[in-house]
Amino acid sequence: MDSRSHTHVTAALRLCLHALLAGLLALVVVRAVSEDAADTAAVVAVTLLTAALYAAGAVRSSAVQPKGSVQPKGSVQPKDPARPKDPARPRTSVQPGTPAGAWWLGGLWVLWAALLVLSPDALWVAFPLYFLQLHFLPMRWALPAVVVTAAAAITSFVVHRQEIEPGAFIGPLIGAAVAVATVLGYDALFRESERRRELIVELVATRADLAEAERTAGTLAERERLAREIHDTLAQGLSSIQLLLRAAERSLPENAPATPHVRAAREAAQANLAEARSFVRALTPPDLEHGSLAAALERLCARTTAPELTVRFAVSGTPVELPTPYEVALLRTAQSALANTVRHAAARRAEITLSFMETSVALDVVDDGRGFDPSGAPVHERGTGGDGGFGLPAMRARARSLGGALSVESAPGQGTAVALTLPLPDTEAERAA
Numbered sequence: 001m002d003s004r005s006h007t008h009v010t011a012a013l014r015l016c017l018h019a020l021l022a023g024l025l026a027l028v029v030v031r032a033v034s035e036d037a038a039d040t041a042a043v044v045a046v047t048l049l050t051a052a053l054y055a056a057g058a059v060r061s062s063a064v065q066p067k068g069s070v071q072p073k074g075s076v077q078p079k080d081p082a083r084p085k086d087p088a089r090p091r092t093s094v095q096p097g098t099p100a101g102a103w104w105l106g107g108l109w110v111l112w113a114a115l116l117v118l119s120p121d122a123l124w125v126a127f128p129l130y131f132l133q134l135h136f137l138p139m140r141w142a143l144p145a146v147v148v149t150a151a152a153a154i155t156s157f158v159v160h161r162q163e164i165e166p167g168a169f170i171g172p173l174i175g176a177a178v179a180v181a182t183v184l185g186y187d188a189l190f191r192e193s194e195r196r197r198e199l200i201v202e203l204v205a206t207r208a209d210l211a212e213a214e215r216t217a218g219t220l221a222e223r224e225r226l227a228r229e230i231h232d233t234l235a236q237g238l239s240s241i242q243l244l245l246r247a248a249e250r251s252l253p254e255n256a257p258a259t260p261h262v263r264a265a266r267e268a269a270q271a272n273l274a275e276a277r278s279f280v281r282a283l284t285p286p287d288l289e290h291g292s293l294a295a296a297l298e299r300l301c302a303r304t305t306a307p308e309l310t311v312r313f314a315v316s317g318t319p320v321e322l323p324t325p326y327e328v329a330l331l332r333t334a335q336s337a338l339a340n341t342v343r344h345a346a347a348r349r350a351e352i353t354l355s356f357m358e359t360s361v362a363l364d365v366v367d368d369g370r371g372f373d374p375s376g377a378p379v380h381e382r383g384t385g386g387d388g389g390f391g392l393p394a395m396r397a398r399a400r401s402l403g404g405a406l407s408v409e410s411a412p413g414q415g416t417a418v419a420l421t422l423p424l425p426d427t428e429a430e431r432a433a
Contacts, residue, residue, distance in 0.1 A: 018058060021128040025051050031121045043118045050111040050125075057104040060094040101136045108132070109145075113152060120160035123153040126172055130179035143180070150176045229332070236339040238273035242266055243343070293327045294319060297334055297352055306342045310349050317356035326422055329398045330354070330363045333406070336391055337365035337418040345369025345416060360404075360423050368415040374408045395420065 025047050032043040094104050112129060115122040126149050133145040153172040245266035252259050291299075294315050301311040322330075334352055341350050347369030355362040392408065395418070399406040404422035 014058075017128055017131055021054060021125065022051065024125045024128065027124065028115065028119050028121045032119055039118050043115065046111060046115045046118060050108065050115060053104070053107055053111060057094040057101075057108075060100075096136045097138075105132055105136045109149070116152060116156040120156060123156050123172065126150065126153040127175045127179065130176055131183065134179060134183040146176050146180060233335075235273060236335065238269050240339070240342065242269045242273060245269060292319070293322065293330060294354060296327075296331055297354060300331070300334060300338065301352055304338055304342065304350075308348050309342065311338065312349075312351045314351065314353045315356075316353060319354075319356055320361075320424070322361065323425060325402060326361065326425075329402055329404075329422065330361070330420065333363055333395050333398065333418070333420045334365060336395055340391055341365070341367045341369060341416070345371070347415070360421050362422075363420045365418045366415065371410045371412050371414045371416050373412060374410055 029044055029047050032040045094101050109129065112122060112125055115125070129149050130146050133149065134142045136142075137145055150172040154169055157172075245262055249259060249262045249266060252262065294313075298313045301313040304311045338350065338352070341347050345367050347367035350365070350367040350369075353362075353364040353366075355364070392406075396406045399420055399422070402422050404420060407419045407421075408416070409419075410416035
């Protein structure tokens with residue numbers, strides 16, 4: 001329930017309590033005047049004093065009520081010494097838990113007791129007094145106060161009527177029980193509603209935090225994916241062009257007319273290589289759009305050229321259709337591994353093998369180059385170098401994203417073997433089932 005709904009309910013209950021007390025006091029005056037008793041003037045005077053004191057407290061209470069307060073009428077508010085005092089509720093205000101409120105309630109009770117001595121009809125005022133006592137006093141004091149009020153009402157009835165009847169006991173006691181049950185019941189409902197409101201606020205805040213976290217995670221994942229794509233396509237291609245132009249520049253005579261043009265082309269490729277690493281955009285592998293994964297890998301081997309390097313491709317097992325993310329991961333891993341072979345291995349032979357097995361698909365890229373120590377890989381191969389490379393870390397991240405594994409076996413002078421193994425989707429589903 002909205003807090004504003006609580007405010008409206010509280011205001012309505014307060015008005016009902018005002019009307020009930022005013023009506024019962026008016027009843028006392030009307031009965032005293034109609035019976036033309038000797039103490040009619042005293043009854044009227046005490047009744048007017050009671051009404052004036054009650055009205056003053058009601059006005060004072062409304063004047064200091066915090067805007068938007070949702071404290072329910074009749075709710076039991078225990079005093080908490082650890083809770084800081086509300087600046088909107090000074091000690092002189094007629095509010096629950098304040099000395100002024102306790103003194104005001106005590107004054108009302110004394111005037112009612114005096115009125116009870118003068119008129120037996122005043123016992124009906126006990127009913128609104130029950131609610132005021134339960135509202136203004138802590139529960140450990142409110143219940144005894146209600147019992148004392150009920151006992152005073154019963155005593156007044158017995159004294160004025162000079163007889164003992166069951167109704168003299170049942171009426172005040174039932175009224176007290178109804179007041180206690182009503183106040184405690186409404187207070188319990190109010191507290192439960194407040195807990196639910198706080199829970200809803202917390203859930204809304206948690207949902208917003210979760211959505212923000214998901215957006216952040218998605219952004220980071222997309223940035224990582226785009227970084228891998230740029231490394232495996234534009235960056236690798238421009239790096240190869242730069243190496244080829246550097247080799248061509250060295251092979252030309254010193255004063256050859258083409259040397260400045262080759263140098264300018266190499267510098268342009270180098271500048272574009274640096275610029276490409278700052279771009280972030282989605283790339284779709286064009287090789288997979290016009291054929292199978294095996295055909296794309298075969299074309300990759302055919303167009304990979306380096307001095308004295310021969311690249312071969314082989315397929316093992318029965319090819320099966322793979323999801324696009326699998327094909328992209330296998331193709332990009334082959335491109336990156338083969339690019340590293342061309343740039344760093346000085347190999348004579350390299351072979352790519354695509355193996356389809358019962359539960360997995362594997363890609364092996366093996367060369368007979370100079371090799372390296374995987375634990376002490378060059379900085380740029382670990383993805384932290386100055387050229388911004390994402391080589392081996394990108395391959396491993398791609399493998400992990402699909403539930404696979406990447407292994408690198410190499411040693412100085414003994415070549416390098418890169419193996420990517422991915423579990424087949426159907427096999428994963430069968431295991432999960």
